[in-house]
Amino acid sequence: MTAPGGTGPIGPYPARVVTDEDKEAYDKLRRRLLWTLPSGLYVIGSRAGERRNGMTLNWATQVSFDPKLIAISVEKRAMTHELVDSGKAFSLNTIAREDRALVRKFTKPVDVDAGTMTLNGVSYHDGVTGVPILDQAVAFVECEVRQTIDCGGHTLFVGEVVDCDFQGTEDLPVLRMEDTRMSYGG
Numbered sequence: 001m002t003a004p005g006g007t008g009p010i011g012p013y014p015a016r017v018v019t020d021e022d023k024e025a026y027d028k029l030r031r032r033l034l035w036t037l038p039s040g041l042y043v044i045g046s047r048a049g050e051r052r053n054g055m056t057l058n059w060a061t062q063v064s065f066d067p068k069l070i071a072i073s074v075e076k077r078a079m080t081h082e083l084v085d086s087g088k089a090f091s092l093n094t095i096a097r098e099d100r101a102l103v104r105k106f107t108k109p110v111d112v113d114a115g116t117m118t119l120n121g122v123s124y125h126d127g128v129t130g131v132p133i134l135d136q137a138v139a140f141v142e143c144e145v146r147q148t149i150d151c152g153g154h155t156l157f158v159g160e161v162v163d164c165d166f167q168g169t170e171d172l173p174v175l176r177m178e179d180t181r182m183s184y185g186g
């Protein structure tokens with residue numbers, strides 16, 4: 001998957017990039033380069049009232065030791081954006097490498113069954129903030145939103161860690177972007 005809406009040229013350009021051809025070549029190079037930046041791969045749980053969602057996301061990282069802050073960057077038109085903005089919390093779920101097929105289930109708004117407590121057939125439970133946590137996640141980090149930063153097409157939600165735990169074997173290798181053929185960014 002590539003970044004949505006990236007059709008026209010997007011500057012700024014360094015001084016050596018002058019002509020339209022230069023700009024086109026630079027756009028492609030910059031995209032290829034940004035794709036090479038290493039990242040993790042997660043499922044984000046979100047909730048507003050009784051609406052819940054799970055979403056595949058790789059733009060996530062810790063951004064402070066004290067307090068313990070995690071930032072995630074979410075597309076403004078994603079359902080997750082609406083739910084995190086309104087619910088002011090999210091869960092970040094790490095996924096076992098062997099469960100890589102799971103991320104495909106969370107690339108559009110999911111079917112939620114509150115009766116069986118499943119998101120697209122994947123079992124969840126609610127964390128301390130009420131957001132869904134995948135039972136199958138290797139570990140989860142649950143955050144309350146402390147800052148919301150407008151980044152253009154995305155919003156950076158900065159959340160403080162309010163709960164976390166391993167749910168399986170602590171040293172089970174977790175999924176990273178490089179374990180897949182997918183890309184997001186660029």
Ligand SMILES: Cc1cc2nc3c(=O)[nH]c(=O)nc-3n(C[C@H](O)[C@H](O)[C@H](O)COP(=O)(O)O)c2cc1C
Binds near residue numbers: 056108184
């Ligand atoms: C590998 C991969 C990584 C992704 N990373 C992000 C991300 O970091 N931020 C984001 O907003 N969307 C990301 N997406 C896109 C969302 O998963 C997708 O747009 C989803 O439909 C939006 O979720 P929602 O509408 O169900 O909330 C990624 C998709 C894939 C396949």
